[in-house]
Amino acid sequence: MELVEGSVELRELQRLEGHTDRVWNLSWNPAPEVCGAPAMLASCSGDKSVRIWRQTTSGAWDCSAVLEDTHTRTVRSCAWSPSGKLLATASFDSTSAIWEYVGSEFECVATLEGHENEVKSVSWSASGSLLATCGRDKTVWIWEVQPGNEYECVAVLQGHSQDVKMVQWHPFLDVLVSVSYDNSIKVWAEDGDSDDWHCVQTLNEASSGHSSTVWALSFNPNGDRMVTCSDDLTSKIWDTGINQSQSSGEGFGSWRHLCTLSGYHDRTIFSVHWSREGVIASGAADDAICLFLGKNDNLVDEPSHRLLVKKEKAHDMDVNAVQWNPKEPWLLASASDDGTIKIWELAQVS
Template sequence: MDLLEKKMELKEIQKLEGHTDRVWSLAWNPTTGVAGIPAMLASCSGDKTVRIWQQNTSLPSNPWECKAVLDETHTRTVRSCAWSPSGKLLATGSFDATTAIWEHVGDDFECVATLEGHENEVKSVSWNSSGSLLATCSRDKSVWIWEVLPGNEFECVSVLQGHTQDVKMVQWHPFMDVLFSCSYDNTIKVWAGDDDSDDWECLQTLNESNNGHSSTVWALSFNSTGDKMVTCSDDLTLKVWGNDSATKQTNGDEFSPWRHLCTLSGFHDRTIFSVHWSREGVIASGAADDAIRLFVENNDDLVEGPSYKLLLKKEKAHDMDVNSVQWSFKQENRLLASASDDGTIKIWELASLP
């Protein structure tokens, strides 16, 4: 369906309140929201807690409830959260320099491991597609790769040193064990392991010299097929990158570099903190201008390669900075969650106007 041909709105479903400080990050549980399993969302905050929210469809007016508060583990801001592909484990990264691993059993969450090693704030956590590896990054400029062992044991198998500043985010490719990191040093780095030696190396650096960003890169996200990536920055732009070979490569294949496809500028007037690509192909961005923007590929104009059009804009989506935007994994319901410095989370639905 061509969304550009329809009149769309971003309709607020519910405002979730409970955190007592800014909400930094959100993560949908990938195994929920399908086959009758209620959708589940994790949020983390400067109040040192993680909250687990669950959809209750029997409450049509306010269907989202806080089912658990994970506290008394982190001693400082919880900056990032991510579910494992199985939906059984939740990783949380904190300014206390630790990463906690929570196991979801029944209605309970238990902290089953605490990963230490970073010198200071952990900024982001990310699981690979099989759940066998976890990546963490920090203000100490390093990226750590942890192997998941039986019995909820975690072993650091590599420490990646390449960034010259605070690493803001790590994100695995959706299908391959290739890791992407973005940083305060204005770059995105692409990392892969060597099967023979277990060493990890930087295969490519995307920077200003190859049409990259000119200021801090805050976040990145992949499309559903894994051959495109979008990045967002303090330079007020979104950039789309492509790699036609990305989904065909296997370990041992010669690496095919990512290339810049287009730049979206003029849509936010303050730092863009978050970007997320839905399975349906809609890019959402959230920024320090308190706004959310949605973009879709413009299929009419292929003369100069791919281009993207603004689908809609939501001014004053929150009362303060929008720190995170995350589409749900279930394509059909078009749910978007946003988190803000105002301490709230909002659940939105992308809906057609009558």
């Protein structure tokens, strides 16, 4: 498909209803075949539940499971493990839960406790051997997966001065990035000598970073760039020397600000996600979804991305999450305060 502004559109395929409160987060299963489905999406909500959506043979989406009666407050984040067999959820009840697909249904096989209050985000490392959580208590926890559905906390990372909004592992290195209400982005890695985790870089306003709460981040598939989004109404592209030949965090390069995307949303940007095909999606409190594509003629100090599509009124209320399907690169899911999830297709204008 030729991605040129005006030649493509974001076409709504289906509206998924069932949650009775705002939908906070989404996660596509990277290996849905292990759960017997051609495609699978998890959503989590203020209604204290997680819903599992399966694509049927007709292409339509149905809710195949409701995971409830485990969390007692809002479920704020959900993430599938790389194997597709486990789903981690993070809740305002101060716990995270691990769900496993057993037989034909999902069972809660572990509950992770330790955060003082709301857990805001959960993320699996590329190997699936580490899990990160973060929360309102200003901390980031790293958990090591043990045999028998046991999870051992191997580090509690303290460095943020406010609520930590999101954690995300690098696509192939054991390098973790966190973003916070303190307006900063922190990069964490393990010291090869002591096995201690520590902050190796802080990106803030002084380093061309954000001037208000940073809500989310996403890496490009190569792992050498990331995008962050903020309450300051901008998304920022960052570049580093990381490349796929490096197998550990020890040789990673420092992140540097590449460009700022501004003037596209007029309220807080809550979510960004970088697709396999290089398209960045952003969702915001202005009810809109924007799609950006990288330019080949990168000039110094010029935006490295251009607006491809802006979908006004994508939802009736705030767009809290946007997520590209990892296997079908033109398929996008979005979640909203209006209680719905939408499945979109990036398609040629007919």
